Amino acid sequence: MATATAMGMITDPALTLHQLFSPAFPVGAFAYSHGAEAAVQSGLLRDAAQVQAWLEELLAHGSGWCDAVLMAQAARGGDIAALAELAQALAPSADRRLETVQQGAAFAATVRAVWGVKLVEAPYPVAVGQVVRALDLPLADALRLYLQAFAANIAGACVRLIPLGQTDGQRITAALAPLCAALAPRAIAAAPDDLGGFVPMADIQSQRHGALYSRIFRS
Numbered sequence: 677m678a679t680a681t682a683m684g685m686i687t688d689p690a691l692t693l694h695q696l697f698s699p700a701f702p703v704g705a706f707a708y709s710h711g712a713e714a715a716v717q718s719g720l721l722r723d724a725a726q727v728q729a730w731l732e733e734l735l736a737h738g739s740g741w742c743d744a745v746l747m748a749q750a751a752r753g754g755d756i757a758a759l760a761e762l763a764q765a766l767a768p769s770a771d772r773r774l775e776t777v778q779q780g781a782a783f784a785a786t787v788r789a790v791w792g793v794k795l796v797e798a799p800y801p802v803a804v805g806q807v808v809r810a811l812d813l814p815l816a817d818a819l820r821l822y823l824q825a826f827a828a829n830i831a832g833a834c835v836r837l838i839p840l841g842q843t844d845g846q847r848i849t850a851a852l853a854p855l856c857a858a859l860a861p862r863a864i865a866a867a868p869d870d871l872g873g874f875v876p877m878a879d880i881q882s883q884r885h886g887a888l889y890s891r892i893f894r895s
Contacts, residue, residue, distance in 0.1 A: 711882030738875035750805025
């Protein structure tokens with residue numbers, strides 16, 4: 677459904693969603709590896725197959741799943757302040773907390789400037805959920821695209837870190853598309869009690885990142 681905003685009308689929700697989750701949308705995602713940089717330096721990620729398996733775990737059982745539930749709760753009118761606090765509490769390291777808070781602030785600032793939407797400051801998935809609700813965007817589509825962008829950004833970081841070829845990065849993203857699609861309806865149906873996961877190695881690597889002797893990424 678088209679929604680009136682301070683900047684006019686949203687005539688095509690699909691195009692709006694693609695704009696919001698485009699690599700060109702200025703949230704600074706390129707600056708974060710979500711702990712992958714430490715995992716590469718530790719020798720845990722050495723090839724495309726390992727990166728794909730790492731991302732499958734993050735999506736199904738880690739921060740990808742938690743982000744999707746937080747985003748769905750915000751989009752359905754949940755308590756934004758409580759969800760924002762929970763999103764920060766779920767971050768297992770200072771670097772990951774910085775990642776979600778800074779991206780949420782950058783996302784919100786651009787949305788305010790372009791669409792005139794009033795938003796409460798919140799970590800990235802909660803900020804996105806607010807925008808989905810404010811602009812009356814289709815939640816299932818938004819979740820699929822959010823999760824794909826989440827995976828694609830980390831895959832892109834690994835392309836630079838390992839390094840992998842650009843084609844390998846695209847193969848990984850394509851291979852994860854069915855999982856992104858399957859997680860979206862589950863996240864919509866989930867309750868706050870369904871938040872949480874178990875990816876201890878990813879969490880440990882995110883904690884190690886701040887102590888690396890040299891690093892390219894902020895997380």
